Structure formats: C-alpha cells, structure tokens
Amino acid sequence: MLYHLECIECHKKYKPSEVVYTCTCGGLLDVVYDYSKIHLTKKDLKGPLSVWKYRALIPVEREPVSLNEGGTPLYRVDRLAKNLGLKDVYVKHEGMNPTGSFKDRGMTVGVTKALELGMKTVACASTGNTSASLAVYGAKAGVPAVVLLPSGKVALGKLAQALMHGAKVLSIRGNFDDALKLVRDLCDREGFYLLNSVNPYRLEGQKTIAFEIADQLGWKAPDRLVLPVGNAGNITAIYKGFKEFKRLGIIDSVPKMTGIQAEGASPIVRAIKNNAAAITPEGKPETVATAIRIGNPVNAIKALIAIRESGGTAETVSDDEIIRAQQELAALEGIGVEPASASSIAGLRKLVDMGVIDRDETVVCVTTGHLLKDSEHVLSVCPRPIEIDATIEAVRKAVFEN
Numbered sequence: 001m002l003y004h005l006e007c008i009e010c011h012k013k014y015k016p017s018e019v020v021y022t023c024t025c026g027g028l029l030d031v032v033y034d035y036s037k038i039h040l041t042k043k044d045l046k047g048p049l050s051v052w053k054y055r056a057l058i059p060v061e062r063e064p065v066s067l068n069e070g071g072t073p074l075y076r077v078d079r080l081a082k083n084l085g086l087k088d089v090y091v092k093h094e095g096m097n098p099t100g101s102f103k104d105r106g107m108t109v110g111v112t113k114a115l116e117l118g119m120k121t122v123a124c125a126s127t128g129n130t131s132a133s134l135a136v137y138g139a140k141a142g143v144p145a146v147v148l149l150p151s152g153k154v155a156l157g158k159l160a161q162a163l164m165h166g167a168k169v170l171s172i173r174g175n176f177d178d179a180l181k182l183v184r185d186l187c188d189r190e191g192f193y194l195l196n197s198v199n200p201y202r203l204e205g206q207k208t209i210a211f212e213i214a215d216q217l218g219w220k221a222p223d224r225l226v227l228p229v230g231n232a233g234n235i236t237a238i239y240k241g242f243k244e245f246k247r248l249g250i251i252d253s254v255p256k257m258t259g260i261q262a263e264g265a266s267p268i269v270r271a272i273k274n275n276a277a278a279i280t281p282e283g284k285p286e287t288v289a290t291a292i293r294i295g296n297p298v299n300a301i302k303a304l305i306a307i308r309e310s311g312g313t314a315e316t317v318s319d320d321e322i323i324r325a326q327q328e329l330a331a332l333e334g335i336g337v338e339p340a341s342a343s344s345i346a347g348l349r350k351l352v353d354m355g356v357i358d359r360d361e362t363v364v365c366v367t368t369g370h371l372l373k374d375s376e377h378v379l380s381v382c383p384r385p386i387e388i389d390a391t392i393e394a395v396r397k398a399v400f401e402n
C-alpha cells in the first residue's frame, strides 16, 4: 500500500480498507503516503487542470465518480488590489466547480471512496453546499444520499440542488453542529458512509486547490493564502497540498495560511489570538455567511496546526464588512460569490489596514462558492428592480433618474 490512515494525536494506523472516521482515542485521522514511492514532477503535470490529474496523490484505485471538478480560474484582480493597497492579488474562484462550490473536489474523491468500500448509502450534515455536492455525486454514482440541514438557515440555491438531485433532505430544528452530531450517530448505527470533512478522504480531494494554484502561478506558491473557515477542512486540505508539492520538489515554499471567520462564529480566531491549544466551541453561531455559521469546527486542531506552522494568522470580519467585500468583488472584478466567500476579501482588507499583511506580498484569496447559491441574500442587500410602465418616456425617465 502506498498510503494508510494515521491518527494525528496517538499515531495509531488504520488500513485503507477500514471504514473509520476518527481514531479510537478521538483524534482526527490523516491520509499518510509513502512519498519515497511517489514520483511526480512538473513534466508529469502537463495538460488541463482537474482534480483527477493528481491521481498519484489521491488515495483511491477505482474509476472516479466525476463531473469534471477542479480546473477553476485563478483571476488576477488588479482593480481590487489597487483598492486594497496591494500589488499582487489573485482570486481562485471555486464557485466555478460543477455544483458551484469547492465541496465538489472533496465529494468526487469521497463518493468514489464510498463505492470502493462497498458502501450503500452516503450521508452528511451541511450548511448547504456539502449537501448540494453530495446529492449530485450520489446521483452520478447511483447511491442514495441523506443530508441533514439546519432548519431555515440554508441558502435557497443550495437547498434547490439537494432537492432536485434526489437526496433525502432532513431539516433539523437545530444548528449545523447539532446536525453533524446527529449524522455521525446515524452513520454509526446504520452503516451509512459519512461524507463530512471529518472524513479524511474529502480533504484529499480538496488539497488539489493548492496544486492548481501552484501550477497557475508558474510552479510557485503565493506568499499568503486567505480563505473563509467554517468546519476548517479546507484550510487544512490546502495546507497539506502545498506541503506535498514542496516535499516533492515541485515548489519551494508554502504560503502563510490565513483563516477568516465571521465575528459571530469565530472559535478558531479566538484560539489563535489567545494562543490556546484547542478551541472553545460557541453555542450560538450567527452570521449572514451561512456557509461558515459553525461554532464547533470538527477540523479545528488540524487548522490550528496549519495556521501556526505556516506562520499565518486568523481574523474576524463583521457581516457588514462581508457584504461590502462581496459587492466590491462583484462590481470591480465581475466575480460573483456568496457571502462566506467574500469574507476572504473582507479579511484581506482588514489585515492590510492593520499592517499584518505587507503591501508587496503575493496573495491568493479563495472564493469558495458562487453568487447564485444565495440570491435571497442579494435581494436583501441590493436595490430592487425599478418597475415602470412599458413606454419609452417611462424608460428614459428611469434611466436618467438617480
């Protein structure tokens, strides 16, 4: 075997054939490779970007369940950069994946793994995007999907996807953290395959964001990577991706991992600022950025390591700052993202203003989900369409009115 699962706390090992999500000691698991047997060079990585281009570093053997995920654009955003007072800023727009969020990178790998393990039903808790992605990849694989959502707190576009693609959608009277606890119990009892980001195979797909950024920058890592943090799987995964490319000699540095949370849901930021070994969960997370409305991030320990080891940091942003950043990115650069994704831009602005980020750093912000995911939010923050009579006089009056 070229890889195994290993506990990050007690280092107990598990075989790839085992269905296991966390260690018997309670620790998180990591996929660990025998890198001496992996020979991957820049030359092997010619051709178009996609998650499955990096098969040598993806721990599955069978034919992938795929809808062509990955290969998302890395936009250079000079107008935004100037506005922020920076020189070199890029946006990796993960909203351009098949279902409109980065979750597809993890799901293509996770659902393929489910088939490889012979699992008959897949399940997850979700703030929305994970459920949309699981519904789609479950449909593609021909495997039933069960999703647990916090009632009334899921953006309509995400709910629409979960419903249309045929998942069993359960609306829980509770928050995401409650839903995650329930689905873990359900999976243990019923033998369903758990596809939240506590499942280490999900992260193996998501680490390809790092591989693509390195490729798109001409085999270089940026100085800093800024992204929203919810359950903290993605920051962990992207950090792992950069470290692997460095280890294989494909790049020679790893970016400072910089996690952004909303003020109303910021356990990781508090742990970083307090220099704490672990987070203190928050009972009542609240923010307009529903994708990161999480009080007890399951991957917190891994995320704290990623931030500290890389010399990065974590910062909070207010809902108003998130909305302003969302509108700026849309108007200045033509990039439409959902609120959680805009927190990366809002956080970048705040950290530049605070003097934490240097003005000559090369920065990549990851925008995690597409604008159309949450159109209800758009209607609540943008001016309404102007309704007028169907006459040229009325049209002209409305056009030239301010």
Ligand SMILES: *Cc1c(COP(=O)(O)O)cnc(C)c1O
Binding pocket: 101, 102, 103, 129, 130, 197, 228, 229, 230, 231, 232, 233, 234, 235, 291, 292, 338, 340, 341, 368, 369
């Ligand atoms: C899932 C998600 C996040 C949070 O990612 P984590 O891996 O849970 O930290 C951020 N933004 C969007 C749009 C998401 O769907």
Ligand SMILES: [Zn+2]
Binding pocket: 007, 008, 009, 010, 011, 012, 023, 024, 025, 026, 027
């Ligand atoms: Zn352990």
